[in-house]
Every structure is written in structure tokens, then in C-alpha cells.
Amino acid sequence: MMEERGVMVKDVESVPLDHIFGEAESCLTRHEGRSSEGFMEHILKHAAKELFGIDVEEIVYRTLRNRDFQEVSLERDGETLLQFAAVYGFRNIQTLVHRMRKGRVPYQLVEVLSCPGGCLNGRGQSEDEAGRVDKALVQQLEEVYSSLPVRLPEMSSDIQRLYQDWLEGQDSPRALQALHTQYSHQQQPHKLPPDIQW
Known part of the structure; x- marks a missing residue:
């Protein structure tokens, strides 16, 4: 859109970031976890503390099929208490759906992102001259994101x-209605073929 309108970043005057309440933050912050994911790490740490009284300092990802299908677990005395997964890209999502149909999904939470490699590798990102994702830029974005200080959502005055x-x-x-989801079992009108391809 900027190119269509003839706007060059170097020509645009720098202005402070907008803030939802009209007050400038002292600095940019990030959530816990990797840049491409949502709040899986935060949810795991919060659930571990609230449900089991365990303070989790570091989360270790275990790669399953590839780096875009990983899981994390909370264990105590050899027993798995919580098991979450991060699944990126449609091929891995398809694998997850197949496992769900077979009843072989042990996860309490699955974070799903359609872009292989996560959001920073998505179609909205900068591309190189050949129209491919610019891997050097993605790496730079990861490094910049990782350098930001972490601020937990519950610590935000906003x-x-x-x-x-x-x-x-x-x-x-009002909070329960706006922020919570209730699930109910729905009868399937017909069974989808197990070999459906996306």
C-alpha cells in the first residue's frame, strides 16, 4: 500500500507509538515465549501455578515431526500433568486433525498457526527479489523481539x-461473556473421509 501511494519510509516523519489509552508506554515489551506464537508458554506457567502450585522457570520444547510440530509438558514425579502443543503449517495441522480423529491427542491446549515457521514467516512479511520469505529479515525480527523485556499480561496497568x-x-x-468460550458436543452429520487433503 505504501508503494502504491508513493510513500517511502525514509521520508516519513517519526512519531511516538499510539497507545490504546492515549498514554505513552515507557518502552516496548513482549509476552513470554517465542515471537511467532500466542500465549502458550504463559498459559502453561499460569496453569502450573494455579492448578498444581508449581513455578515453571523454563519451558523446553520437544520436536515431534519437525520444528513446526512441538510439544511441551509439565511433569511431577514421572507423571505428566499438562501437555500442550504448538502446530504450525497446514501439513502439520492435517496431521493433528488425523490424530484427533483417531483419539490420539493427549493435549489440553494446542496452539495452531497456519504459516509454516509461525507468523513471522507468514505471507504478510517482507519477501526477497524472488518473492520468497526473506529468511535474514525473519531472523533479524526474531532477535529484535527476543531482546525486548517481558511483561506479563496480568502486570499491565492497561x-x-x-x-x-x-x-x-x-x-x-461481562468479562465471562466477552472472554470465555463454552463448548458443547455436536453430532457430526456425516463422517469426513480420513484421507482428506488440504
């Missing part, structure tokens, strides 16, 4: 203000 002002409290009916 999030606390959002809960109070807009959601009327953390456990309010």
Missing part, C-alpha cells in the same frame, strides 16, 4: 484498567 472500566471486573458476567 489490562487492569480495561478489566475495570470496560469489563466491569475480572470475573464479571
